[in-house]
Amino acid sequence: MKSVGVRTASRTPLRADATARLELLEYYLEQNEDLARCAQVSLEWLARHEGVRRSVCLAVDADARLLVGVGGYGVSHEDVELFSWPLSDSHDPLVRVLLSGQPAVFRSSRGNGHARTPQTPLGTSSFMALPLRAGRLPDADAVGLLLVRAVTPLTPDLTWLITVLGQKIEQIRGRGSVAREARKLRRERTLFYTIINSVTDPILLTDTEGRLIVANARAEKLFAATEEANEGRRRAVELNNMLFSAALSRTVIEAPSEARELLLVDPSDGSDLLFEVLSSTVEDPREGTGIVSVLRNITDLRRATEQIEENYQKLRVAEAAVRAERDRLNLIIDSVADPIIVTDPGGATVLMNAPAEELFTAPPDAAAVVQRGVQSNDAHFSSFISGLLLGETGPGEVRQGEIALINPLSGTPIPVEAIAGKVVSESGELTAVVTILHDRREALERARLFEQLKLGADELQMRVQAATAELATQNELLRRQAIELEQASRLKSQFLANMSHEFRTPLNAILGYTHMLLQGVAGELPPNVKRQLQRIDSNGRHLLTIINEILDITRIEAGKMPMQISDVNLNELVPEVMMELDPVVARSRLSVVTRLSPQPLIVQSDRQKVKQIVVNLLSNALKFTHEGGIDVAVSASGAGGTASISVSDTGIGIAPEHHENIFEDFRQVDDSPSRQYGGTGLGLAICRRLAHALGGRITLNSDVGKGSTFTLTIPVDAAQ
Amino acid sequence: MTDQKAPLILVVDDYQDAREMYAEYLQFSGFRVAEARNGNEAVDQAFALRPDLILMDLSLPGKDGWEATRELKADERTRHIPIVALTGHALAGASDGAKKAGCDSFVTKPCLPDDLVVEVRRMLNAVKQG
Numbered sequence: 001m002k003s004v005g006v007r008t009a010s011r012t013p014l015r016a017d018a019t020a021r022l023e024l025l026e027y028y029l030e031q032n033e034d035l036a037r038c039a040q041v042s043l044e045w046l047a048r049h050e051g052v053r054r055s056v057c058l059a060v061d062a063d064a065r066l067l068v069g070v071g072g073y074g075v076s077h078e079d080v081e082l083f084s085w086p087l088s089d090s091h092d093p094l095v096r097v098l099l100s101g102q103p104a105v106f107r108s109s110r111g112n113g114h115a116r117t118p119q120t121p122l123g124t125s126s127f128m129a130l131p132l133r134a135g136r137l138p139d140a141d142a143v144g145l146l147l148v149r150a151v152t153p154l155t156p157d158l159t160w161l162i163t164v165l166g167q168k169i170e171q172i173r174g175r176g177s178v179a180r181e182a183r184k185l186r187r188e189r190t191l192f193y194t195i196i197n198s199v200t201d202p203i204l205l206t207d208t209e210g211r212l213i214v215a216n217a218r219a220e221k222l223f224a225a226t227e228e229a230n231e232g233r234r235r236a237v238e239l240n241n242m243l244f245s246a247a248l249s250r251t252v253i254e255a256p257s258e259a260r261e262l263l264l265v266d267p268s269d270g271s272d273l274l275f276e277v278l279s280s281t282v283e284d285p286r287e288g289t290g291i292v293s294v295l296r297n298i299t300d301l302r303r304a305t306e307q308i309e310e311n312y313q314k315l316r317v318a319e320a321a322v323r324a325e326r327d328r329l330n331l332i333i334d335s336v337a338d339p340i341i342v343t344d345p346g347g348a349t350v351l352m353n354a355p356a357e358e359l360f361t362a363p364p365d366a367a368a369v370v371q372r373g374v375q376s377n378d379a380h381f382s383s384f385i386s387g388l389l390l391g392e393t394g395p396g397e398v399r400q401g402e403i404a405l406i407n408p409l410s411g412t413p414i415p416v417e418a419i420a421g422k423v424v425s426e427s428g429e430l431t432a433v434v435t436i437l438h439d440r441r442e443a444l445e446r447a448r449l450f451e452q453l454k455l456g457a458d459e460l461q462m463r464v465q466a467a468t469a470e471l472a473t474q475n476e477l478l479r480r481q482a483i484e485l486e487q488a489s490r491l492k493s494q495f496l497a498n499m500s501h502e503f504r505t506p507l508n509a510i511l512g513y514t515h516m517l518l519q520g521v522a523g524e525l526p527p528n529v530k531r532q533l534q535r536i537d538s539n540g541r542h543l544l545t546i547i548n549e550i551l552d553i554t555r556i557e558a559g560k561m562p563m564q565i566s567d568v569n570l571n572e573l574v575p576e577v578m579m580e581l582d583p584v585v586a587r588s589r590l591s592v593v594t595r596l597s598p599q600p601l602i603v604q605s606d607r608q609k610v611k612q613i614v615v616n617l618l619s620n621a622l623k624f625t626h627e628g629g630i631d632v633a634v635s636a637s638g639a640g641g642t643a644s645i646s647v648s649d650t651g652i653g654i655a656p657e658h659h660e661n662i663f664e665d666f667r668q669v670d671d672s673p674s675r676q677y678g679g680t681g682l683g684l685a686i687c688r689r690l691a692h693a694l695g696g697r698i699t700l701n702s703d704v705g706k707g708s709t710f711t712l713t714i715p716v717d718a719a720q
Numbered sequence: 721m722t723d724q725k726a727p728l729i730l731v732v733d734d735y736q737d738a739r740e741m742y743a744e745y746l747q748f749s750g751f752r753v754a755e756a757r758n759g760n761e762a763v764d765q766a767f768a769l770r771p772d773l774i775l776m777d778l779s780l781p782g783k784d785g786w787e788a789t790r791e792l793k794a795d796e797r798t799r800h801i802p803i804v805a806l807t808g809h810a811l812a813g814a815s816d817g818a819k820k821a822g823c824d825s826f827v828t829k830p831c832l833p834d835d836l837v838v839e840v841r842r843m844l845n846a847v848k849q850g
Contacts (some may be wrong), residue, residue, distance in 0.1 A: 504808040508830035509737040515832045516741065521748050544830060 039071025079121035132166030210245035236267035373408030625651035727772035745833035759783025793822030
């Protein structure tokens with residue numbers, strides 16, 4: 001019920017009943033020290049019950065001899081607190097009211113102005129000053145003034161308030177020592193706050209429900225937010241309060257003195273803050289049960305712890321990795337078929353794989369011979385690596401050598417190739433020597449076989465080389481012979497060419513003068529002389545033919561018979577030859593028939609040479625045929641790309657045994673000096689050479705007594 | 721037998737028998753004839769006599785027939801005189817060499833005097849017509 005009046009403060013004054021007055025008095029009883037609070041509450045009460053909108057309470061400070069403002073309603077608090085009036089001025093209107101103890105009314109200074117309006121927090125408007133007396137009696141000293149705006153009738157409530165407020169002021173004033181005590185307390189309290197604020201850990205005093213009673217600055221940052229604070233900060237504070245209350249309630253219920261962790265939010269930046277909360281319950285006879293909590297920020301500590309934990313995990317992982325690596329290394333080393341030994345700088349064996357163990361270790365109960373074998377191996381190995389251990393080689397260098405070991409069990413010699421390398425630490429210190437032994441027996445066997453193979457191969461190679469050299473020598477000899485032959489042949493040809501030239505010069509004179517005499521240059525000659533001259537002439541001519549034919553052969557053989565390839569129409573060439581030989585044909589009285597190719601037959605060849613061959617063949621036919629006829633035929637052979645000219649006669653014919661040798665130089669069937677037929681015997685030899693030069697051939701078909709057929713066959717294109 | 725108006729032929733040959741034989745037969749055939757035994761004489765005679773034709777053996781001692789021919793054909797005064805080369809070299813290429821040196825015609829020895837006279841007449845006619 002009592003709270004209803006407070007909550008419904010309306011503009012319509014409520015007549016104060018006994019309950020309202022009792023309420024105020026109860027307040028006075030509770031607040032028996034704080035004059036300002038009492039004055040404030042009194043003025044509020046007056047506003048509520050009497051409708052006084054603006055009022056000021058002034059009290060006498062006896063020590064300072066001042067009338068000071070202690071409370072105000074509807075006015076500036078600052079003005080109230082700053083209000084101070086000296087009591088020494090007895091002419092001052094307010095002081096006079098105080099001294100007279102009678103209420104006075106002050107009109108606005110803008111009114112008729114018969115009285116001076118004092119400067120009060122109420123401003124310049126009209127007000128009423130009511131003295132507050134120390135006691136109920138009318139002569140009791142005034143200890144203060146109540147200034148109310150406008151002129152208000154002295155209602156019973158107002159009169160009652162003046163009375164009780166005056167007595168209350170007197171009561172508080174009467175305890176001047178109490179006020180000093182209060183100041184001292186305030187100082188101590190200030191000191192207390194200063195101290196707890198200087199503590200960097202948040203400190204809070206809460207009631208059992210978790211409501212905040214006292215908090216130091218650090219705690220306020222976490223748990224209090226002003227109205228101006230932004231939304232985020234207010235939320236964070238709200239959350240922190242909730243978390244803290246929850247933590248606190250657990251603390252109270254479960255284990256009050258135990259430290260527990262509390263995760264809060266930093267309202268300034270939203271980061272997580274981890275606190276260790278130490279709470280203890282304090283029992284105060286007056287304030288009841290409270291809980292003091294000290295929060296220690298362990299966020300960094302937690303972080304450090306986590307870091308340590310993490311590092312520890314890493315360490316364990318690394319350790320596991322190293323262990324796995326080592327296991328793998330062991331596996332690898334054991335899987336190597338060659339013995340591997342790791343020795344420390346002192347020469348002691350640190351590690352060896354299974355194959356090495358077979359060589360360098362023996363069970364204690366092994367036979368003496370096995371033990372000796374192991375010792376022998378050990379001695380050999382130690383002497384090998386001693387060089388490395390004594391530092392004869394630099395870091396990274398490898399010592400390589402051969403050691404004669406034995407198989408301790410069987411006693412079989414095992415020559416091994418040892419390769420040892422230093423393991424050097426970062427500081428350059430020798431930490432170990434790793435040695436790998438490689439069984440050389442297989443390699444030696446291979447080397448032996450290879451050596452044999454190499455010997456065989458070398459021998460073979462030597463033989464091949466010898467044969468090749470022999471061949472080269474032979475080739476060289478042949479080559480030289482060929483060159484010599486060629487030179488000889490060329491010299492012969494040159495010689496013959498020169499000879500034929502030398503022959504011609506005198507022959508020219510012989511034939512010339514004979515001719516001149518026969519032409520009658522020296523006058524008419526007797527018939528017998530003329531006949532003799534004709535003998536000289538015909539023999540001279542024969543000699544000239546021989547010389548010309550020799551010249552032809554030497555030209556061909558000396559390669560001085562250049563080919564002049566052109567279109568040669570064989571159907572034209574043969575009649576040409578016939579015309580040239582017409583006088584001879586006419587003298588022979590033989591029938592010579594030419595049969596030309598039905599189609600034009602044009603070949604790519606050397607016209608002059610083809611003609612020379614045909615002339616020669618026809619001349620021979622005429623020479624060796626006495627009766628019958630001669631047939632000259634031109635034809636193309638279909639498939640071979642060749643053309644042929646054949647000369648057939650009904651002459652003496654040639655026996656088969658002579659078919660080949662009639663083409664030889666200076667050869668006739670009848671070689672005797674008394675032979676019947678003239679000619680040099682070079683004609684066919686020249687024809688065959690010329691035919692070859694044209695890429696063709698001359699063939700013979702003949703029967704003795706029946707006649708002969710000579711056929712020249714040449715390619716249609718001699719250039720091919 | 722010689723006629724002042726008959727064409728003058730210079731016969732050049734180092735072989736006396738051949739030279740005199742041709743000279744004799746040319747005279748017998750109605751030509752005037754001068755003789756030279758080598759290339760130098762041939763050039764001198766040609767400048768001195770200005771013959772109507774020169775029969776030039778190519779193989780001559782000293783200045784040979786090819787050189788003498790080149791010399792005569794290079795000179796304004798003798799350039800027009802036809803030169804008939806005479807050679808015993810029947811190898812291919814001999815006639816080409818003679819043509820290149822400037823010879824107008826080429827006759828291979830042995831050459832009967834009659835044949836030579838035919839060639840001389842042919843050349844003189846060619847000059848006359850040209």
